[in-house]
Amino acid sequence: MASILESEIREQPAALERLLKTQSGRAREAGHLLARHDIRFIVIAARGSSGNAARYAQYVLGRAHRVPVALATPSLYTIYGQPPRLDGALVLAISQSGSSPDIVSVLEEGRRQGRPTIALTNTPGSAVAAAADVVLPLEAGEERSVAASKTYSNSIGAIALLFSVFTEDKVAADELHRMPEFVASQIDLSLREVDGLALNDARSAAIIGRGVTYTTAHEIALKIRELSGILVEAWSPADLRHGPIAALVTGSPVIGVAPPGPAQASVLEMLAELRGRGANTIAIAEDRPPVDDVLRIVGDVPEWLSPLTAVVPGQVAALRVAELRGLDVDRPAGLQKVTLTR
Amino acid sequence: MASILESEIREQPAALERLLKTQSGRAREAGHLLARHDIRFIVIAARGSSGNAARYAQYVLGRAHRVPVALATPSLYTIYGQPPRLDGALVLAISQSGSSPDIVSVLEEGRRQGRPTIALTNTPGSAVAAAADVVLPLEAGEERSVAASKTYSNSIGAIALLFSVFTEDKVAADELHRMPEFVASQIDLSLREVDGLALNDARSAAIIGRGVTYTTAHEIALKIRELSGILVEAWSPADLRHGPIAALVTGSPVIGVAPPGPAQASVLEMLAELRGRGANTIAIAEDRPPVDDVLRIVGDVPEWLSPLTAVVPGQVAALRVAELRGLDVDRPAGLQKVTLTR
Numbered sequence: 128m129a130s131i132l133e134s135e136i137r138e139q140p141a142a143l144e145r146l147l148k149t150q151s152g153r154a155r156e157a158g159h160l161l162a163r164h165d166i167r168f169i170v171i172a173a174r175g176s177s178g179n180a181a182r183y184a185q186y187v188l189g190r191a192h193r194v195p196v197a198l199a200t201p202s203l204y205t206i207y208g209q210p211p212r213l214d215g216a217l218v219l220a221i222s223q224s225g226s227s228p229d230i231v232s233v234l235e236e237g238r239r240q241g242r243p244t245i246a247l248t249n250t251p252g253s254a255v256a257a258a259a260d261v262v263l264p265l266e267a268g269e270e271r272s273v274a275a276s277k278t279y280s281n282s283i284g285a286i287a288l289l290f291s292v293f294t295e296d297k298v299a300a301d302e303l304h305r306m307p308e309f310v311a312s313q314i315d316l317s318l319r320e321v322d323g324l325a326l327n328d329a330r331s332a333a334i335i336g337r338g339v340t341y342t343t344a345h346e347i348a349l350k351i352r353e354l355s356g357i358l359v360e361a362w363s364p365a366d367l368r369h370g371p372i373a374a375l376v377t378g379s380p381v382i383g384v385a386p387p388g389p390a391q392a393s394v395l396e397m398l399a400e401l402r403g404r405g406a407n408t409i410a411i412a413e414d415r416p417p418v419d420d421v422l423r424i425v426g427d428v429p430e431w432l433s434p435l436t437a438v439v440p441g442q443v444a445a446l447r448v449a450e451l452r453g454l455d456v457d458r459p460a461g462l463q464k465v466t467l468t469r
Numbered sequence: 470m471a472s473i474l475e476s477e478i479r480e481q482p483a484a485l486e487r488l489l490k491t492q493s494g495r496a497r498e499a500g501h502l503l504a505r506h507d508i509r510f511i512v513i514a515a516r517g518s519s520g521n522a523a524r525y526a527q528y529v530l531g532r533a534h535r536v537p538v539a540l541a542t543p544s545l546y547t548i549y550g551q552p553p554r555l556d557g558a559l560v561l562a563i564s565q566s567g568s569s570p571d572i573v574s575v576l577e578e579g580r581r582q583g584r585p586t587i588a589l590t591n592t593p594g595s596a597v598a599a600a601a602d603v604v605l606p607l608e609a610g611e612e613r614s615v616a617a618s619k620t621y622s623n624s625i626g627a628i629a630l631l632f633s634v635f636t637e638d639k640v641a642a643d644e645l646h647r648m649p650e651f652v653a654s655q656i657d658l659s660l661r662e663v664d665g666l667a668l669n670d671a672r673s674a675a676i677i678g679r680g681v682t683y684t685t686a687h688e689i690a691l692k693i694r695e696l697s698g699i700l701v702e703a704w705s706p707a708d709l710r711h712g713p714i715a716a717l718v719t720g721s722p723v724i725g726v727a728p729p730g731p732a733q734a735s736v737l738e739m740l741a742e743l744r745g746r747g748a749n750t751i752a753i754a755e756d757r758p759p760v761d762d763v764l765r766i767v768g769d770v771p772e773w774l775s776p777l778t779a780v781v782p783g784q785v786a787a788l789r790v791a792e793l794r795g796l797d798v799d800r801p802a803g804l805q806k807v808t809l810t811r
Contacts, residue, residue, distance in 0.1 A: 167556050195555070196542075203680070210535075365543070365571065
């Protein structure tokens with residue numbers, strides 16, 4: 128019997144389509160909210176898979192508004208009791224459960240200071256939702272597996288929707304509305320081709336991405352780690368060169384997230400260098416770059432939307448390697464669906 | 470014969486004292502620069518050990534100005550060619566070599582937009598220094614070992630110096646000026662007590678910190694990783710609960726950075742939980758919390774300055790485990806002192 132996780136991975140195109148069909152109005156409401164304020168920068172509070180979606184927002188919303196995007200340091204709001212002045216800020220929270228007290232604290236402080244606040248959450252009745260001016264429900268449906276799949280992809284979708292609404296860019300909107308179909312093709316392709324064998328013997332692995340694809344690298348790393356117990360880290364090529372490259376073991380798998388786009392050259396260069404050092408290099412790519420193995424992604428997806436498709440081979444690889452290892456993919460050892468950190 | 474790295478670790482108190490003696494004037498100049506601008510947030514560009522120092526600046530400078538601190542996303546300035554509007558920003562670069570092109574790009578963009586720019590660098594004649602309004606030389610002296618020690622601690626010292634000058638807080642200034650002596654005692658203590666044995670059998674390890682101590686966790690992780698090849702990751706307790714906790718192996722070492730202060734309880738709680746799951750727990754602590762082993766730190770150091778002392782047992786542990794493994798501690802495999810990413 129297929130796992131709940133596998134069925135939730137399969138639900139991603141339908142969930143994304145539901146989000147795009149039902150939430151354009153809320154996204155416009157968020158746009159109106161912003162138009163009433165002078166936004167100099169964006170502060171995002173999120174953790175776990177939502178924290179990976181926040182990395183996407185750093186690039187995409189940063190480009191929409193051409194403003195810097197900061198990831199919040201929640202402990203300043205909670206244990207230190209020294210929240211920053213938020214003049215000029217938009218405060219955005221991303222939380223599938225909507226129940227993390229530290230994320231709520233950041234939103235509440237934004238509201239106390241009269242700043243516009245937006246929540247992306249799969250739980251519209253949650254504390255996070257209650258603390259925001261505009262709530263954009265993720266519309267992923269109930270997620271029963273502990274490892275996030277459709278709530279992650281709908282967080283990415285919701286950020287992309289905000290981008291297309293904020294910029295009033297019709298090309299971007301068209302590109303986004305074609306994505307459910309591309310994600311469906313991607314899931315078919317990956318379920319057919321990805322067997323997890325390349326990871327099964329590994330004790331550790333690295334995933335490389337940059338810019339927009341850095342998001343995907345982090346989410347794949349988290350997925351493999353939580354499902355299989357393999358120690359996986361995500362890196363940008365620049366940060367990898369500053370030390371961590373020394374700990375990459377000869378023969379260990381290195382996956383580069385390399386869809387076509389501005390970030391591709393930098394990732395492929397790093398893979399070539401690591402291949403020269405004896406790493407087992409794998410590219411998530413449309414074509415056939417000179418690496419040891421390719422996890423194929425479907426064509427015609429612009430880089431800014433690639434997180435929706437490029438994450439799928441990673442999700443499936445994580446699922447398959449956990450199955451090969453005889454692990455319970457729906458309830459990984461020692462994890463809870465909802466975490467409550469103050 | 471002792472390694473260059475060990476001698477550079479020993480030089481840290483003298484290097485810190487030199488910085489504090491010679492650079493208060495430059496720190497005040499930085500303060501005057503800021504006073505002439507309306508600062509709503511701070512953007513920091515840095516990588517590697519300097520990136521870990523940037524995490525410290527997120528907490529400390531964020532508290533000095535009570536403004537959010539964002540880590541820059543350099544690829545938006547370089548490969549994407551879409552730098553953000555920086556109205557309201559102070560741009561700060563931290564780079565020991567001063568030669569990373571992507572860090573230079575962020576500073577240059579700040580200057581182009583008429584924003585105040587500050588560089589902390591150990592190389593005052595560098596490209597990073599040339600692109601900044603105020604340069605605060607780190608005064609660490611030449612660092613010959615590839616793994617940073619005294620340039621890291623002087624980056625922390627420089628940020629602490631900016632904090633004490635910006636806030637005109639005499640208590641903070643006094644606390645800072647006592648630190649060279651505390652660091653000297655800490656180095657004596659750690660060189661005497663830390664043997665690296667607890668790490669020698671490990672393939673992987675985790676380091677936990679939160680708030681101010683999160684900085685130290687990241688720097689210790691980087692140090693052990695680059696010197697020994699052990700796979701080490703740094704986590705906040707909150708992020709660890711969101712998935713990565715599943716990949717912590719029973720028996721593998723987990724080091725919690727737990728000096729007295731607001732972050733301590735959260736770190737010790739996490740260690741207790743992990744100890745219950747069979748991890749080999751080690752605390753960097755002044756006293757004797759209920760863990761398997763303690764790496765002692767000297768007393769009477771306030772939490773905000775603990776990164777200067779609490780990193781030392783980690784530096785020494787990294788050095789000793791690399792020696793136990795017969796590795797070249799001054800030239801770790803595959804690393805370069807200066808990295809050049811666009």
